[in-house]
Amino acid sequence: MLTLDAKAPTGPIDQRWDRHKFDLKLVNPANKRKYTVIVVGTGLAGASAAATLSELGYRVLAYCFHDSPRRAHSIAAQGGINAAKNYQNDGDSVFRLFYDTIKGGDFRARESNVYRLAQVSVNIIDQCVAQGVPFAREYGGLLANRSFGGAQVSRTFYARGQTGQQLLLGAYQSLERQIAEGAVTMHPYTELLDVVVVDGRARGIVTRDLLTGAVGSVAADAVVLATGGYGNVFYLSTNARGSNATAIWRAYKRGAAFANPCFTQIHPTCIPVSGDFQSKLTLMSESLRNDGRVWVPLRAGDTRAPGAIAESERDYFLERKYPSFGNLAPRDIASRSAKEVCDEGRGVGPTGLGVYLDFADAIRRLGEATIRERYGNLFDMYQRITGENPYAVPMRIYPAVHYTMGGLWVDYNLMTTIPGLYAIGEANFSDHGANRLGASALMQGLADGYFVLPYTIGDYLAQTRSAPVDPETHPAFRAVEAEVTARLQRLVEIRGRRTVDSFHRELGTVMWDLCGMARSDAGLRLALERIPAIREAFWSDVAVPTAAVAGSGLNQELEKAGRVADFLELGELMCRDALHRTESCGGHFRVESQTPEGEALRDDAHFSYAAAWEYAGDGAPPVLHREPLQFEVVTPSQRSYK
Numbered sequence: 001m002l003t004l005d006a007k008a009p010t011g012p013i014d015q016r017w018d019r020h021k022f023d024l025k026l027v028n029p030a031n032k033r034k035y036t037v038i039v040v041g042t043g044l045a046g047a048s049a050a051a052t053l054s055e056l057g058y059r060v061l062a063y064c065f066h067d068s069p070r071r072a073h074s075i076a077a078q079g080g081i082n083a084a085k086n087y088q089n090d091g092d093s094v095f096r097l098f099y100d101t102i103k104g105g106d107f108r109a110r111e112s113n114v115y116r117l118a119q120v121s122v123n124i125i126d127q128c129v130a131q132g133v134p135f136a137r138e139y140g141g142l143l144a145n146r147s148f149g150g151a152q153v154s155r156t157f158y159a160r161g162q163t164g165q166q167l168l169l170g171a172y173q174s175l176e177r178q179i180a181e182g183a184v185t186m187h188p189y190t191e192l193l194d195v196v197v198v199d200g201r202a203r204g205i206v207t208r209d210l211l212t213g214a215v216g217s218v219a220a221d222a223v224v225l226a227t228g229g230y231g232n233v234f235y236l237s238t239n240a241r242g243s244n245a246t247a248i249w250r251a252y253k254r255g256a257a258f259a260n261p262c263f264t265q266i267h268p269t270c271i272p273v274s275g276d277f278q279s280k281l282t283l284m285s286e287s288l289r290n291d292g293r294v295w296v297p298l299r300a301g302d303t304r305a306p307g308a309i310a311e312s313e314r315d316y317f318l319e320r321k322y323p324s325f326g327n328l329a330p331r332d333i334a335s336r337s338a339k340e341v342c343d344e345g346r347g348v349g350p351t352g353l354g355v356y357l358d359f360a361d362a363i364r365r366l367g368e369a370t371i372r373e374r375y376g377n378l379f380d381m382y383q384r385i386t387g388e389n390p391y392a393v394p395m396r397i398y399p400a401v402h403y404t405m406g407g408l409w410v411d412y413n414l415m416t417t418i419p420g421l422y423a424i425g426e427a428n429f430s431d432h433g434a435n436r437l438g439a440s441a442l443m444q445g446l447a448d449g450y451f452v453l454p455y456t457i458g459d460y461l462a463q464t465r466s467a468p469v470d471p472e473t474h475p476a477f478r479a480v481e482a483e484v485t486a487r488l489q490r491l492v493e494i495r496g497r498r499t500v501d502s503f504h505r506e507l508g509t510v511m512w513d514l515c516g517m518a519r520s521d522a523g524l525r526l527a528l529e530r531i532p533a534i535r536e537a538f539w540s541d542v543a544v545p546t547a548a549v550a551g552s553g554l555n556q557e558l559e560k561a562g563r564v565a566d567f568l569e570l571g572e573l574m575c576r577d578a579l580h581r582t583e584s585c586g587g588h589f590r591v592e593s594q595t596p597e598g599e600a601l602r603d604d605a606h607f608s609y610a611a612a613w614e615y616a617g618d619g620a621p622p623v624l625h626r627e628p629l630q631f632e633v634v635t636p637s638q639r640s641y642k
């Protein structure tokens with residue numbers, strides 16, 4: 001039976017991390033090279049962790065399924081990264097960033113973690129500047145900031161609309177330096193398919209070489225999963241097409257608890273779905289809401305062109321409903337408001353599922369050149385996708401799945417419930433509670449990788465004397481490798497009639513309709529009937545080419561099939577989690593639990609906890625464990641952005 005020990009320190013909040021660091025055991029520099037750490041994933045979290053661990057002296061084996069670490073989904077991050085530098089002298093502080101993050105997450109995150117995140121945010125910016133990340137600067141040379149949702153200060157550092165790319169290039173260069181020195185061994189095109197646990201500790205992984213198809217095992221002293229989020233369970237999302245849940249899902253099935261799986265972020269500003277052929281949605285960065293105004297026609301069914309609708313006939317609904325935060329209301333709130341006006345028949349565009357994001361006022365005030373300088377690449381991207389010129393007509397946007405706050409449960413040291421197995425970045429259940437604030441994912445991923453894990457992993461290694469294991473002969477490795485191979489074999493032997501994508505799309509539709517922006521008891525129960533049926537159909541009718549597995553070479557349908565099979569199980573856990581949490585909080589909106597004004601209504605008396613699910617075997621219901629959340633510094637209140 002699994003136990004949840006968060007190891008969260010107590011005492012004055014601003015001293016907890018320092019005291020904890022002092023209490024952690026150290027590995028002496030000469031001994032570090034005796035330890036091997038596997039880091040799976042080389043996005044911002046994984047690349048920063050691998051580079052830093054290696055710089056400290058550990059032997060690092062890094063893995064990603066891409067051809068290069070630079071292809072990680074992190075590269076897509078557009079808008080920016082938060083840090084409590086207070087460069088704008090506008091009242092920001094570590095405490096304010098902590099408070100905004102806790103409140104933004106609707107009081108469903110651990111105080112100690114979130115405070116630490118706010119503290120190390122300032123180090124991240126220094127680290128990245130030292131690496132040469134070209135953050136935007138003011139005329140005088142100081143780093144520039146802009147605002148993001150859920151905050152009334154400007155604390156977001158950015159590099160045009162390519163912040164993730166520039167940050168990843170910084171982390172990637174540090175990683176490459178270590179690779180060149182022989183301290184990190186990089187394994188691209190390699191997918192983790194399982195985690196190997198020996199004597200209750202994570203001791204290695206089983207992988208598949210995506211080019212040759214060969215399945216193999218690797219042993220280490222600790223394993224770090226930095227494998228990103230699972231938004232693609234919805235099929236359509238803003239995530240990169242390859243993002244998937246396989247690593248964390250297989251770890252869950254080996255004993256790592258999965259926390260708050262239903263906490264999903266729906267981002268308000270994405271390009272609306274345009275047809276059935278689509279396999280991907282495109283984000284329009286939240287930073288655009290600094291200057292863009294969101295509106296719909298006042299009258300339902302008004303199909304006139306936006307320019308023909310007079311000011312008096314428009315509803316700037318975010319400014320109307322949330323005058324203090326206006327267009328920068330947090331994502332969950334802005335998304336629900338957009339859905340609401342569309343449900344009232346006031347949506348725009350061919351499908352009626354869209355609202356305007358209008359820059360006309362900002363262009364009049366600041367000039368087109370300034371807007372182009374701030375958001376040029378985003379405007380170009382919009383124009384290329386929609387064929388409309390957003391300098392001349394308002395953008396059309398609609399909410400879409402974007403980020404998953406749920407993930408593997410980790411303690412304050414970022415260790416999962418399997419000793420020696422860590423989860424960092426979007427792969428863990430994170431510091432964002434039930435709703436992540438914009439520009440805080442990059443902050444958390446880099447905090448984990450550069451500044452938290454490198455300290456905490458030493459504490460585990462210093463205290464753990466693991467006997468060497470040979471993955472070629474050890475029974476645990478042999479058993480897991482055999483299971484992995486058998487599963488791959490089973491997939492190619494089905495020889496069914498339907499494509500992997502058709503099952504994925506069917507699952508995604510169920511998830512979006514029944515476990516998306518609004519969730520109800522009846523809807524979730526229906527989803528829990530439908531998903532097992534889709535899963536059953538998948539395992540009897542999916543078409544995966546090639547009959548032989550080992551040495552079968554490149555087989556992208558087989559890769560996808562394995563990932564979709566995992567989504568088909570994870571989706572069920574998400575619905576189960578959403579069903580049990582009968583309160584609304586953050587992005588989890590249960591229609592039965594809302595205020596008279598239609599806002600999320602929490603139930604702190606019954607749900608002030610992180611829900612950590614334990615796998616209990618195929619066909620058996622998972623076991624729910626609760627980590628109570630203690631609020632000693634902030635008092636949970638009904639969130640208000642009015």
Ligand SMILES: Cc1cc2nc3c(=O)[nH]c(=O)nc-3n(C[C@H](O)[C@H](O)[C@H](O)COP(=O)(O)OP(=O)(O)OC[C@H]3O[C@@H](n4cnc5c(N)ncnc54)[C@H](O)[C@@H]3O)c2cc1C
Binds near residue numbers: 069077247283425
């Ligand atoms: C369009 C978009 C824009 C965004 N903009 C912002 C922003 O402006 N600010 C912000 O803070 N956040 C933003 N986010 C969120 C943020 O980008 C992500 O949360 C963050 O980049 C995740 O980083 P990560 O390192 O955890 O994972 P990822 O970058 O997703 O990396 C995952 C890595 O794991 C590897 N991997 C996964 N599974 C396996 C496996 N089984 N075997 C081997 N390797 C595996 C992949 O190859 C990859 O290297 C945005 C998200 C999207 C979708």
